[in-house]
Amino acid sequence: SxxxxxxxxxxxxxxxxxxxxxxxxxxxxxxxxxxxxxxxxxxxxxxxxxxxxxxxxxxxxxxxxxxxxxxxxxxxxxxxxxxxxxxxxxxxxxxxxxxxxxxxxxxxxxxxxxxxxxxxGVLGMPGFTAYAGLLQIGRPQPGETVVVAAAMGPVGSAVGQIAKLKGARAVGIAGGPDKARALTEDFGFDVGLDHRADDFREQLAAAVPDGIDVYFENVAGPVLDAVRRHLNLYARIPVCGLVANYNATAAPEGPDKMPGFLGQILTKSLTVRGFIQSEFVKEHYKDFLREMGQWVADGDVRxxxxxxxxxxxxxxxxxxxxxxxxxxxxxxxxx
Ligand code: NDP
Missing domain, CATH: 3.90.180.10 (Medium-chain alcohol dehydrogenases, catalytic domain)
Structure with missing residues (x-):
């Protein structure tokens, strides 16, 4: 070998x-x-x-x-x-x-x-991560707004599509204009945003007029900083991954934003819950294979x-x- x-x-x-x-x-x-x-x-x-x-x-x-x-x-x-x-x-x-x-x-x-x-991918570990994290922690309700970054990847694209199947609005964030466009055209997100655009913060504000009810956290970094200003009372944040930090060798420059975020968790009654997908396998993997398998077969999840x-x-x-x-x-x- x-x-x-x-x-x-x-x-x-x-x-x-x-x-x-x-x-x-x-x-x-x-x-x-x-x-x-x-x-x-x-x-x-x-x-x-x-x-x-x-x-x-x-x-x-x-x-x-x-x-x-x-x-x-x-x-x-x-x-x-x-x-x-x-x-x-x-x-x-x-x-x-x-x-x-x-x-x-x-x-x-x-x-x-x-x-x-x-x-x-979609019917394996990453798809299950999206399914379990969104449905068990994010719990999107009809009419709510769900935001996810790394949205072209296997986790993010499934998060957006499952959110849509549950009747929520899905806003996806990805790197570059081609990916941003593909989010709406290929995956049915309501809005696709490019986190590298100069006016990303303004675009995000325009994309979430009713605020954000579920932020599925895949990336952290500047995306989180932009998103958190729009979190609604009782918003849920499944913390799935922090890919913006994975190669980091030092803490980011600038003021410590943790006190501000903790204050927001308190005053907005946020639920911030980290998870590793394996914790949900025993209880939910069978349902995932059945339900997601059907969605993929029917073309509801691409x-x-x-x-x-x-x-x-x-x-x-x-x-x-x-x-x-x-x-x-x-x-x-x-x-
Ligand atoms: P992806 O295929 O989405 O790949 C990672 C993507 O992250 C890149 O394509 C890039 O997309 C994006 N990215 C990288 N740096 C940044 C940045 N600084 N800001 C914003 N986006 C960035 O990966 P997966 O779908 O497999 O995984 C998505 C996330 O889910 C990861 O954080 C991963 O660690 C996590 N995960 C967690 C699990 C768990 O059990 N908790 C299990 C599986 C995955 P772009 O071009 O859009 O910037």
Whole structure:
């Protein structure tokens, strides 16, 4: 198997020196195991956290170890009774071309209605993050206004579309005019805004005349600062991700805004609730697969994939995602 391993922990943005490529022989299959060919690797923002040894909800990848990641692949050989050669499966095989996995650690995919790659995006972890975070914490009501940034990505695009299905208004924020336009044209947001536009703050104010009831937090940074001025009494803020900070090496310049925000939490009776999607899996994953699967099959929830060819381009694509170079769910076509 060709593998990409962590060479050194990056300071700031990951670079060419962060990773190294090696080739290893895989072990012979034991009873209960399968040999997989990795077809697609998912690249996700959380991987930036795994490159760092700062304390987090999950352990970092060790220096010298294989990079972790969600994958879909094809069974090449099986010694597991429930899996046969040719099956398409979801696994957590990481940045490599082939893998030996315990059959119990992979899930066979039904690809009759949706392609296998959706199990890494709209019908996988990112889609579930949107579904659980928005419905369990955001709880949008008909007529309310929901705002989400990183809105072209797999989490944000699903947040906006589910908000619409629940009868709310959806305002999406993304980087650049093309993405902003695609939010309304391709994903049905009521408004799409470019957070890099000079007059972003004025555009946002015009887009939320009745204020904001749910701000699904994916990014933090200047977007949060602009959004928070418009939060309504009893607004809910599911805190899902802070991608604007992931490569940061120092606290932002300028006055400390925390006292002001805490004051707002108090006087506006805001609910600010962080979450890691895994906490909702046990209770809600089955409903998600059924409900979201139906929405996707009916075309009520659409998705976009951004597929990069070749494992050797994974590192560059990953660094690009943290700057907004991706348009849609970022995947690497491995083989
Ligand atoms: P995306 O595909 O949306 O990629 C991240 C996007 O963030 C970029 O494309 C870029 O889009 C945007 N971005 C980067 N820097 C900034 C910035 N400074 N200001 C505004 N936007 C920025 O990723 P996902 O949909 O996979 O993930 C979205 C968020 O959800 C992330 O924060 C991620 O960590 C979080 N997440 C949390 C989970 C949980 O359990 N809590 C689980 C899964 C994801 P643009 O061009 O629009 O700026």
């Amino acid at each position: 060709t593998q990409i391993r962590l060479r050194e922990r990056p300071v700031g943005e990951p670079s060419a020196d962060t990773f190294e490529t090696t080739t290893v022989d895989l072990p012979e299959l034991e009873d209960g195991q399968v040999l997989l060919r990795v077809d697609h690797l998912s690249l996700d923002p959380y991987m930036r956290g795994r490159l760092s040894d700062a304390e987090s909800y999950a352990d970092p990848v060790d220096v010298g170890a294989l990079m972790v990641g969600g994958t879909v692949g094809t069974v090449l050989d099986s010694r597991h009774p429930g899996l046969a050669e040719g099956d398409e499966v979801l696994s957590y095989s990481g940045w490599q071309t082939h893998a030996v996995e315990d059959g119990s650690a992979v899930r066979r995919l039904d690809t009759s209605t949706n392609p296998a790659t959706t199990a890494l 998705y976009r994939e951004d597929v990069v060819e070749g494992l050797d381009r994974a590192a560059e694509a990953f660094a690009g995602m943290l700057r907004g170079a991706n348009t849609g769910k970022l995947l690497v076509k491995v083989s």
